Amino acid sequence: MVAKRVSKNSKGHKSSKHRRRPKLKLRGFNNLTKTLSFNIYDVCYARRPQARKEYLEYIDEEYNSERLVRILTEVADIIGANILNISSQDYDPMGASCTILIAEEPVDPKPDQVLAHLDKSHLCVHTYPETDSKSGVSTFRVDIDVSTCGKISPLKALNHLIESFESDIVVIDYKVRGFTRDVKGRKHFMDHRLHSIQQYIKKRILDRYQCVDINIYQENLFHTKMRLKDLDLDQYLFSINADDLSAEEQQHIRTVLEQEITEIFYSKHIF
Template sequence: MTMTTHEQRIELHDFNNLTKTLSFNMYDICYTETTEERKSYIEYIDEQYNAERLTEILNSVTELIGAHVLNIAKQDFEPQGSSVTLLVSEGPVVEVPVDSFKETPGPLPSSVVTQLDKSHITVHTYPEYHPYEGISTFRADIDVSTCGEISPLKALRFLIHSFDTDIMTMDYRVRGFTRDKRGKKLFIDHEINSIQNYIPEEVKSNYEMIDVNVYQENIFHTKCKLRNFDLDNYLFGYTKDKLTDEKQKDITKRLEEEMDEIFYGKNIND
């Protein structure tokens, strides 16, 4: 088994057993003033992102990173939310392209093949609403955990493409070690400076972004908040021209506060 580090081939003692995990967390925010609007929004989310649709998304991720599905567990919950877990194994063994190790956005679904083993992909959804402020939030958490030569960060572009996101939080970490032929431990097998380097430029231009990276521990964190705010994108079932200017300002303030609180991880008015 060989792997590429710093554009060179390193011969390994055995299989590359570094564990690489991408955690992709997204939020979609909506203004739902009445109980009926909140109910309709939850029903819409549960229909759009039910277990069947989520399974399709994860199957595409599995195909994209070149894995085989061993088992699928999926469940739609009451009153809302869904979960899907895929156990995956290594795909056909081929020479891994050198650009698999570069910090560039990954592809959309295509014939990308690499080696994976002892791997899993999971998604959980959490639709919810504020009891009286009129804010509804849809959150989805996706984990892609792999062993092998390619980073699950190559699935990031497709995941962003699959969800309509106002806020994204991404964590990437490499755990364990593998050994070269001399027995030397290798704690990471590719260079990485930031998760941002795996996000396409056209996506990055739409978001405010913050990085928190602990390089010596191989931990990388990036969070993103949508820059441009158009109230029409946050109203469920009607447009802002149905509202007074005062009402538009009030709703905008509530939505922006909600997004800021999620982005910065704290309650603004405390």
């Protein structure tokens, strides 16, 4: 559900019912840790072994460590973070990863300070290409974690991350940990209103997806799963076109893809 706009009364002023709460006056640093975790899946059908091999080579090169660094650097810019350190790696035979340490304010850390900062504010991404020779389906999974402390919110990067990858299925977790104190010494376990991760996703993106929320509000834990509503076969085929296939072949491939996507979406073996 997308958050509604603030209602206004007849005089053009915001009604008191929806009036924005004043900002918290904190005692020192905001100690809340906010972590946004993604699983993004791209699903593809490649009929022949050579085509599956070529798909894995293509996706591995398309999202190599250099590309991942660019994406996470853009994320850091979007959320207003300062980059402390960048580490990236391509793996043999396939896969890549990137980790960026960030801070709310510009700093010039020493090596030991960088290590101490790792568990607080960082961006990291890992890729996992794989293929199933029996069904002909190949999947490309991207795991992304954006963890921040202070005023920086990782939720600002939601739309950019979804659109940076070929996102057939998106699984998102958001957790706020710890507490911070105001000037009166009162503890606050949440510093922003949130009823669904979908509040931060653009409508034009949400319109393309079927979405499910599982939220535990008292634990400040939010979970959203998304899958594309429409299965355009040509968007899932590698090295072949739907028009080159018979109606029976198209239906078979569509069924295989639907089953694969459904099992990934529900995280269980169904078919």
